[in-house]
Amino acid sequence: MNKTFSYLLLLIGLVLIVYFWSLNSWILMDSNISLAMGRLAGLVLVYSLLLQLVLIGRTGWLEKIFGMDKLARFHHWNGVGTLVMLLAHPILLTVAKSGDSGFVATFIRLNGGDDVLNGTIAAIIIIAVGILIPILLEKLKYEIWYYLHLLLYVAILLAFGHQLELGGDFRDNGLFVVFWWVLYVFAFGNLILYRFARPIYYFWRHSFEIQKVEKDTEESHSIYIQGKDLKRFEFKGGQFAIFRFLQEGFWYEAHPYSFSSIHNDKFLRITVKNLGDYSNKIRELKVGTKVIIDGPNGVFTTARAGNRKILLIAGGVGITPVKAVAEEMIKDNMDVALIYSNRQEGNIVLEKEVDLLAAEYKNLRLIKFLSQKMGQLDPEKIKALVQDYKERTVYICGPIPMIESLVSGLKAAGLRGSNIIFEKFSLR
Missing domain, CATH: 3.40.50.80 (Nucleotide-binding domain of ferredoxin-NADP reductase (FNR) module)
Structure with missing residues (x-):
């Protein structure tokens, strides 16, 4: 798969969404355009949320095509679009149904009921994460940033429940329901495979553990990691991985580091400079500590x-x-x-x-x-x-x-x- 084909798949998904939406909602364009566009905004919102899931899921095949930097930029700008759709969806639906009741009263009525609870909670999570992360990005510790992103998984599942329960365009077309199930399985399947299953499999297969911690300079240390059958744990010079050391004081954090050695069948190595709280205590790692490795990642090769x-x-x-x-x-x-x-x-x-x-x-x-x-x-x-x-x-x-x-x-x-x-x- 190449960049052109990836963009084509993305475009095809959008075209299919507009097509299925038009079957049920195009007729409303003359009588209630706000309702029609509000429904479309909701569909595009969920599509962009699923795309966010793929972009932040360390999806191996996609990362090889674009590289982590470009995926991070796509993630940022797609996040902006997601917030726009998130605001447009309830506002347009409220305008469509406000009538003589007034905007505020209608908004409260539409978004305060039990039938839209899933959608409301999902919206609160997405807005909170979408606003907090850009504002606090430089101050957030990596692990806090990581766990905030995990909330998005919950929000996306809640959004799917909202679709199943109230999505007008969604409920009335069995083929459209199948289309969305395919998208959800694809997005969460890639997430589970690359974000969770791959590092667990590598840990089981190679039994990574610290071989030694070696002082490089007064301000840096090299961590040597040994394991079984390392010849089959393939990476290229210039790549990096996310390392989680299963030792007290370390296990709850995972951090990205570049491999500072080339591929061999004896050890892996990373070299860490003292630049913060976590890296300053890296010298305290003990020989024999088990290591979970999520990677390799990167196209700096x-x-x-x-x-x-x-x-x-x-x-x-x-x-x-x-x-x-x-x-x-x-x-x-x-x-x-x-x-x-x-x-x-x-x-x-x-x-x-x-x-x-x-x-x-x-x-x-x-x-x-x-x-x-x-x-x-x-x-x-x-x-x-x-x-x-x-x-x-x-x-x-x-x-x-x-x-x-x-x-x-x-x-x-x-x-x-x-x-x-x-x-x-x-x-x-």
């Missing part, structure tokens, strides 16, 4: 390279996926230049390993960049360091402001967007 000449740009802890993807590239005899940017010397993540790679492989050119001395990295400085950078596929990983600044700067300098590969490694 060699598969996206447009040619055999590569420029890798890593900022700080962004070296973790870059080091892994660099190792795969140089072993494949690609021509690789790596700019490793840090603020200053000392406590540089994986510095010794990167130095050893550069010493061992002549097709890897390592350039260390210290922003405190040399200023902010930009296209002019990149050109001075790697003169043929426009001939290379450019991979960027680091702090989000750095990524955004470099991507816009490189595009302004004449690089095509297709030759600039980046992922923000954020599920939010």
Whole structure:
């Protein structure tokens, strides 16, 4: 499946919804357009909710097509559309049925009864989550953000109950009922498969547990994870997963980290820098602790390279996926230049390993960049360091402001967007 086919499926779903709606409600367009459009808004609302479910469900086949960053952006804008439809649906129905009673009285009457309780609760959940998350996004801990999203599953099931009970276009057409059942099974099937069944299956099959915790610098640690038959747990350099450590003080949280080693049959490894409450206590993990791994995810891999000449740009802890993807590239005899940017010397993540790679492989050119001395990295400085950078596929990983600044700067300098590969490694 490719992007075109995915968009086509999405469009076909919308067309079928409008078609089935028209069979029952088009006749109302002259006599009561508010009622007709209110029904349509409700149908599109549920369709967009199911789409949200697929977008946030770490759906493997879809993530391979678009990448996590694009899916997160789709999720955001589809969420905006969902809120619009959520407001339009009850407002239009209230206008359609208000008559001489007045808007407020009719709204209370229509939305206060037991027969619409499922829909009302679903609406409250969606509005609360839809408003709270954008406002508090930067302040929310990852686990709180995660559990808020779980409420959407409840809201969607309640919305389905509301459809079954009161949906005029829904109840009167058996084929339309089947259509919606297919959509719900598809959306929740993908969610259950990728969000829950896959990590549980991998945990059962590979028995992941911590092999050792190794100090990398004063501010970072590497966690080595062993397991059964690791050769069959396949991932690419540059990918990431969500890790849940089943140890007291850790088990109730799951966090995304990039693999900092390439695929092998001995261990998996992540390298974590002390950047917050959770990462600061990562050194307290004990050998033998069981680990649930949800992944791999991400498309920051060699598969996206447009040619055999590569420029890798890593900022700080962004070296973790870059080091892994660099190792795969140089072993494949690609021509690789790596700019490793840090603020200053000392406590540089994986510095010794990167130095050893550069010493061992002549097709890897390592350039260390210290922003405190040399200023902010930009296209002019990149050109001075790697003169043929426009001939290379450019991979960027680091702090989000750095990524955004470099991507816009490189595009302004004449690089095509297709030759600039980046992922923000954020599920939010």
